[in-house]
Amino acid sequence: MFAESGYHGAAIAEIAHRSGVTPPVVYDHFDSKLDLYRRLLERTRGELLEMWAEYLDGSAPASERIPAAIDAWARYVQSHPFAPRMYFVETTGLPEARAMHEEIQGQARLALAAILGGEAAGLATTGGDGEPDPSLEMAAEVMRAGLTGLATWWLGRPEVSREQIVAIALDVVWVGLERVSAGERWSPGA
Amino acid sequence: MFAESGYHGAAIAEIAHRSGVTPPVVYDHFDSKLDLYRRLLERTRGELLEMWAEYLDGSAPASERIPAAIDAWARYVQSHPFAPRMYFVETTGLPEARAMHEEIQGQARLALAAILGGEAAGLATTGGDGEPDPSLEMAAEVMRAGLTGLATWWLGRPEVSREQIVAIALDVVWVGLERVSAGERWSPGA
């Protein structure tokens, strides 16, 4: 319901109704609407991290690990169609909810930047453990937002196969990698 | 304020206050909050269309027109920092507001798909005037969402120059073109 209608649009009364109970029961289980929202986000985050853990630091070469990770992501989206909207997109609820989303999006961006930086043979990384190179971060953000948009678009076109989605998504990642590898030309100070 | 706080988060009382008036004055000028919202969206749409008209159907080659259009887009974002959030992103307000955004995003996606299809020497287009090829549409959606994400990210990093943003954005467009036609790249430095 949060994915369908946004934070404000999802009313406790209707959440309770669709669960077959009344509002006070919701409050027997959650401190507040925001608490419910936070727990849903955290559950999703946990599932995604658990799912990706095996792909992201395995010993297989990137040419196998990355397609496997993308495919796992597409499977997750397929089996959790609310996730792209609620987990990846929403940024307009309460200030607290927005802060959670900005944190999540930032984590995703940094993870992608680390992957790009690591896979790109060490090019264009500055600090090592701190802030990534801005151009890496920009490339990562384009990837993140692009993949999120693709997943959201997919919701409205369920007839599109997962293979097609994965193919496009992989192109985004490959070209991103290629771009970073070739990319000193737009590094700051160059 | 809609960009800052979302549709629900922007209260008429505060909108009026920041304008130096009281709520009834807002209703002297707009039928409702939704009407105000719609007019803001339509103004932005008009400005963008007017701005792009000269680039999109000119006679210059794509290698000049597309960078010029992207640069114009970046200038618009720079001078209207609220635009990426309110115009391109928000999807969680009232159902009517969501419908407006979905329409706008759909128009942008179709426009990008048409550009990709047209510039890609006619490859992969099916109908001509109706629905584009799904793979074209997917590539367009990745571009649209990626550019939107990049613009939104830029809001938090105003120290990044427009040139850097344009360079990345151009590569994104190149990704789409590459994907569709494997055409020759015209990114800077090539």
Next chain:
DNA sequence: AACTAACCTAATTACTATTAGGTTAGCGGA
């Protein structure tokens, strides 16, 4: 028999869009 989990109906509270009704100031015409 005490305890707890799960559930209910019926307030309560707070917020916020919207409107009612009225005041003031400028302005064109009789």
Next chain:
DNA sequence: TCCGCTAACCTAATAGTAATTAGGTTAGTT
């Protein structure tokens, strides 16, 4: 000069919505 007319503004309701809580019932469990 005086008279409507209108634009822009105000204070003070109104009204609907929605989160949250008060207080209590029932059924199972130790």
